[in-house]
Amino acid sequence: MADVTIAAPASAPAETGSADHSALHRTLFIALAALLVVLPFIPVIGYPFFLMKVLCFALFACAFNLMLGYGGLLSFGHAAYFGFASYVAAYTAKHWGLTPEVSILLGTASGAALGLAFGSLAIRRQGIYFAMITLALAQMVYFFSLQAPRFTGGEDGIQAVPRNNLFGVLPLGNDTTTYYLVAVVFLAGVLLIYRIIHSPFGQVLKAIRDNEARAISLGYRVNQYKLAVFVLSASLAGLAGATKAIAVQLASLTDVHWSMSGEVVLMTLVGGMGTVFGPIVGAAVIISMQNFLAGLGAWVTVVQGVIFVICVLVFREGIVGVIGKWLKKPL
Amino acid sequence: MFELIGIPPQALFGQLLLGLINGSFYAILSLGLAVIFGLLNIINFTHGAQYMMGAFIAWMLLNWVGIGYWPSLLLAPIVAGISGVIIERLFLQRLYHLDHLYGLLLTFGLALIIQGLFRNYFGSSGLPYQIPAELRGGQNLGFMFLPNYRGWVVVASLVVCLATWFVIEKTRLGAYLRAATENPTLTQAFGINVPLLITLTYGFGVGLAAFAGVLAAPVYSVNPNMGADLIIVVFAVVVIGGMGSILGAIVTGFGLGIIEGLTKVFYPEASATVIFIIMAIVLLVKPAGLFGRTA
Numbered sequence: 078m079a080d081v082t083i084a085a086p087a088s089a090p091a092e093t094g095s096a097d098h099s100a101l102h103r104t105l106f107i108a109l110a111a112l113l114v115v116l117p118f119i120p121v122i123g124y125p126f127f128l129m130k131v132l133c134f135a136l137f138a139c140a141f142n143l144m145l146g147y148g149g150l151l152s153f154g155h156a157a158y159f160g161f162a163s164y165v166a167a168y169t170a171k172h173w174g175l176t177p178e179v180s181i182l183l184g185t186a187s188g189a190a191l192g193l194a195f196g197s198l199a200i201r202r203q204g205i206y207f208a209m210i211t212l213a214l215a216q217m218v219y220f221f222s223l224q225a226p227r228f229t230g231g232e233d234g235i236q237a238v239p240r241n242n243l244f245g246v247l248p249l250g251n252d253t254t255t256y257y258l259v260a261v262v263f264l265a266g267v268l269l270i271y272r273i274i275h276s277p278f279g280q281v282l283k284a285i286r287d288n289e290a291r292a293i294s295l296g297y298r299v300n301q302y303k304l305a306v307f308v309l310s311a312s313l314a315g316l317a318g319a320t321k322a323i324a325v326q327l328a329s330l331t332d333v334h335w336s337m338s339g340e341v342v343l344m345t346l347v348g349g350m351g352t353v354f355g356p357i358v359g360a361a362v363i364i365s366m367q368n369f370l371a372g373l374g375a376w377v378t379v380v381q382g383v384i385f386v387i388c389v390l391v392f393r394e395g396i397v398g399v400i401g402k403w404l405k406k407p408l
Numbered sequence: 409m410f411e412l413i414g415i416p417p418q419a420l421f422g423q424l425l426l427g428l429i430n431g432s433f434y435a436i437l438s439l440g441l442a443v444i445f446g447l448l449n450i451i452n453f454t455h456g457a458q459y460m461m462g463a464f465i466a467w468m469l470l471n472w473v474g475i476g477y478w479p480s481l482l483l484a485p486i487v488a489g490i491s492g493v494i495i496e497r498l499f500l501q502r503l504y505h506l507d508h509l510y511g512l513l514l515t516f517g518l519a520l521i522i523q524g525l526f527r528n529y530f531g532s533s534g535l536p537y538q539i540p541a542e543l544r545g546g547q548n549l550g551f552m553f554l555p556n557y558r559g560w561v562v563v564a565s566l567v568v569c570l571a572t573w574f575v576i577e578k579t580r581l582g583a584y585l586r587a588a589t590e591n592p593t594l595t596q597a598f599g600i601n602v603p604l605l606i607t608l609t610y611g612f613g614v615g616l617a618a619f620a621g622v623l624a625a626p627v628y629s630v631n632p633n634m635g636a637d638l639i640i641v642v643f644a645v646v647v648i649g650g651m652g653s654i655l656g657a658i659v660t661g662f663g664l665g666i667i668e669g670l671t672k673v674f675y676p677e678a679s680a681t682v683i684f685i686i687m688a689i690v691l692l693v694k695p696a697g698l699f700g701r702t703a
Contacts, residue, residue, distance in 0.1 A: 122555040144452045151509045151512070152660040153512075155447050197607075198688055198691045198692070199691075201692075201695040202647070202691070202695060203510065204508055204509065205445075205508050205512055206647060208451070208509065208512055209451065209643040209644070209646065209647055210647055210687070210691065211645060212640055213641075213643055213647065213683075213684050213687055213690070214687075215686060216637075216641075216644075216684060217681050217685070220680040220681050223680075224680070226676060240565070284650045285626045291576050303572060309426075316620075335636075335640060338582070339516060339520070342513065346513065374528070375524050376524065376528060377524075378520050378523065378524035378527070379521050379524035379525055379528070381517075381520055382517045382518065382519070382520030382521035382522075382524060383517070383518070383521060385513060385514070385516060385517025385520065386499065386514060386517040386518060386521070388513075388517075389503070389510050389514040389517065390499065390502060390503075390514070393506075394508070401695040
């Protein structure tokens with residue numbers, strides 16, 4: 078069954094010595110936290126604006142990976158939750174003057190609501206149909222965003238989203254302060270995902286991913302688990318999108334377009350599906366690449382397509398998956 | 409002049425005709441997707457890009473070589489089909505032992521490459537393609553004006569769809585194809601070259617998409633992005649119809665085109681989303697799709 082499932086290889090040796098691995102993971106998380114603290118002071122890459130973008134997309138990719146890597150569900154419409162939450166956060170911050178944490182929470186809640194609605198439809202079908210349904214439903218959100226300019230600003234998007242005072246008191250004036258807010262949200266999100274993966278719920282998810290029929294025969298209500306992971310993933314994607322709207326001060330049609338759904342798949346694929354740290358690495362690689370190649374226009378799309386093809390043909394484990402294989406430890 | 413529920417008949421029938429034309433494209437494209445999926449177990453995300461290629465090949469043949477519409481109708485699908493054969497031999501063949509989803513991801517990557525290359529070379533503003541001289545003008549049917557070319561699009565796609573149905577359901581080649589879909593190992597054991605059949609099937613599916621592209625060239629402008637949004641609608645059509653039956657794909661394609669056209673008349677705001685809404689309803693009522701078998 079190993080090569081029939083979509084993500085199994087990287088997490089295959091997970092059974093032995095899990096205490097050992099959790100010690101390694103703890104070290105890595107501490108290192109990640111330390112890195113987040115010092116990153117703005119490192120020259121060349123230390124632009125808070127760039128870093129915030131990377132962190133938001135990294136959280137987005139981690140949310141997506143929760144569903145694909147651990148639930149075995151390929152959603153091709155994750156841009157809908159990310160982009161819609163981004164609109165909600167931007168709109169409430171700009172037009173209602175809400176504080177960032179409330180805007181972000183409302184955005185996350187909208188992602189969850191959308192996830193619940195779309196998830197309960199999509200889980201009625203499996204495999205490629207699931208992917209097509211999520212894509213089609215997300216396209217509906219795109220058309221809605223296009224046709225409701227009073228809410229979304231149409232082609233212009235919602236620009237100059239204000240960074241109001243956090244909790245009504247803490248000013249988020251400059252990029253560096255906002256960066257630390259984003260870093261906290263990111264770390265909290267990733268730790269939550271890590272906790273979900275390693276909970277009994279996460280174990281059942283992996284069982285469903287590896288052998289759905291068996292999980293059903295063991296008495297698990299598979300569809301409830303699928304819907305739950307769908308909603309969790311959509312909420313976290315919403316959290317990432319809402320945070321991005323406040324951090325980058327822009328919510329636009331790009332965030333709800335299908336190409337964004339493709340990008341998050343690519344980030345996860347490059348970093349390593351079904352690994353904890355893979356999507357973070359993948360997001361950093363893809364966003365940096367877009368930054369460096371920005372002057373090339375449509376060639377960026379071609380390069381992304383080529384990376385897609387290469388990853389699927391010869392590099393299915395992704396960067397972190399390959400490193401994990403060398404170390405013989407799931408990362 | 410009489411009116412139907414406050415809608416002038418010209419507008420109603422005009423939109424119905426446009427709906428039929430869109431429906432023709434939905435039908436041909438979802439038919440191609442279904443044929444490819446049946447044998448390769450891959451959802452061909454490149455389908456939209458290949459439809460766009462068909463239109464561009466016709467444009468290039470006309471403007472660079474001087475070959476007109478009628479030969480293009482045959483040549484463009486063949487050229488695109490050959491490119492499909494190359495894609496299948498180079499890439500897709502390596503994925504058959506993996507999960508279906510990798511096929512989706514690979515063809516998505518290929519679609520990005522093809523669309524990106526065309527956008528770089530031709531820009532994204534769109535190029536005009538003249539209606540062939542024989543099909544200019546139109547007929548006055550009394551209740552509406554029927555442009556000849558639009559009538560031709562509907563007739564041509566119906567003929568192609570029915571011919572495909574006939575080949576697959578009623579001929580020996582189609583019998584091989586259905587046998588290979590059902591059980592490739594056993595079919596191979598009977599001495600039929602299944603890998604070759606798979607390659608040709610992919611080429612044929614791509615050719616169908618390119619044929620739709622040539623038909624579309626004079627109706628819409630030839631644009632690198634013309635297939636990208638269309639393919640998502642076609643995915644919804646496939647989910648609604650189910651991929652089990654060929655006639656089902658044809659009926660669903662035309663039917664949804666007409667519904668979309670009617671929506672444009674009665675409630676234009678919903679015309680872009682109506683197919684997705686129908687998809688949601690079908691998923692609630694009959695999750696396997698209208699003509700689908702539960703997989």
